[in-house]
Amino acid sequence: MGKLLCDSTTAVASSPAAVHWAEPNPAASAFEPVDLADSQILTASSGAAWDDVVGLEDQQRRHLQKLHARGVLWKHPDDRRDGGGRDEGDDAPKRSMVFRLSHGGEVSSDGNCLFTASQRAMSSARGVDARELRRRTVRRFLEDFGSASGEEKEAINDAIRHMYSPDLKSGWGIHVVQEVKLLAKKHDRVSLDSGIEELLQLGMQRELAAESIYKERCIPVNDGPSWAKYMSISGSPDDEYDIVTLQYTEEGLLSVDENREGHAAAFGDDIAIECLATEFKREIFVVQAHGSDAMVDEENCVFFLPHRPRSEICEPPFFLFMKGTGWCGAGADHYEPLIAHPSSVVSHEKVALVL
Template structure:
């Protein structure tokens, strides 16, 4: 039975993207002598398949030109505490990854060129890191984290309509409970209730809301496999009420990685993660500003070079920019800052 649509007026859903931290630009020094500590980085990427930007599908010409400039001139990364560890990277596209909901972890695995860990293990380590850190923070910070999770996955449906046309509520149904949930829904249908309304009622009554740290951890562990403990149920709403119920009958839906997951992944590996977003002409930005870097810093000391992930969108809201792809960062030799395309 898949997705249940209500009789509401059809509305084009916007991609919901939470705000990432703003880039804190640093003033470059007159010249930057790069100690070539990059041998290990370069060696680890030479056998990884990369694609020239001219071969990457779905890019507009202004995006392509800007990305090719970043590749040819390089991007200067400065270690926040130790400027002597600055490195210039040339960024190449690391290839397509499956759009199965696991793309953050699949792309991160490829971007790190990690052969000893797969995407599901990265997902598990991300959640484990989140729970460990959540247990160490004070009550005030824990409530701030819970508020952010509620905003993303259990939004207040009385507000926010000036920004979003469609808002989603995420619920978790235990796989072992699906038969009982179906029976309860069928009972309401037999009493004359429309099926989508019956499904909404039963799922909200008996399933777990993703509304705090512990429920987020259970949600983020879901990779869309038969081994998952829970299935994801998605209720979509417009300002007029319920729009659809995605029951995820086959249990293939995976939890998309969000900003919280990216920060936890960065902390787990003591590395900054930069999400490189490329927006098209319909985002009303000029070529110089069509690509920007969104940093996610670890809550720990930075011990390794950064990881770069790529999002390509055709509009300001992302229009497809909920899909991560890997960037392969090859370190360059000694260079002065005047020659680089961007300083992070």
């Protein structure tokens, strides 16, 4: 699960994924050219790849089937810079690739779906489990954040505060409910409960007492170091912290999710996706599909949100899928894997989309 803006142009301009901490290396990448004629060719019919995927409206399914049938063209960064790198009449540059996208199957909605889906979507991640991908994501973030300038760090801190410690005096024109994330050390649970009990003895309501103690004694997720602690949480007993979530409406406190069993995991966000892209030196495209109640027509119900590494690109991209029935996902903050089949069948002039 994650936090992605639903307007593609806004997402690139405003989301944390657009906060680059280092300029991409303009040097030629180490990506090995691929001869598409030797690539695996998908032999299944174009509809079969999406016919059995649950939770899709007809217009979403038709559009995804068209993308699968015609393919999407990914241009290598070197080809983008040199205008294609070919003379008129040449075939598509070998460094660029056409992909047919099929659904990679369901993954558990346990908060680890970004990392589970990424592991399935990346051929280079064989033998690496979701927990290890989470660890590598956090490690990459800490290394890059540590080398960032003061101005860059503040921009990232601002983005993190906006997502996890929002200003509860504003934002209600967009959100009905806003969440504040706090980190409670597992071994502090007894003392936290004692503090709550003391306030209850003074006559305070249970949720207000819990809110007061958690805000006073827990760590808010409002900067780079606290984000790294938060994003390390996989819902495992081995986690150092538990996630506590305070939910607010414009009228005040709505609920307190104390997560007493410690099963809640940190949902992957745009920052985590960019860190994954940087760690593996490949672009990640989140493919969002929205339904008819999102007030979009069939041609615009599917769009691709790019997350680029903060370094050279050395491998082809991989793709993640989010499906929803309403604007801003309508709860569709759940990642699923897409399998990208390299294709030599589709001409680059006839592809459904150029990325």
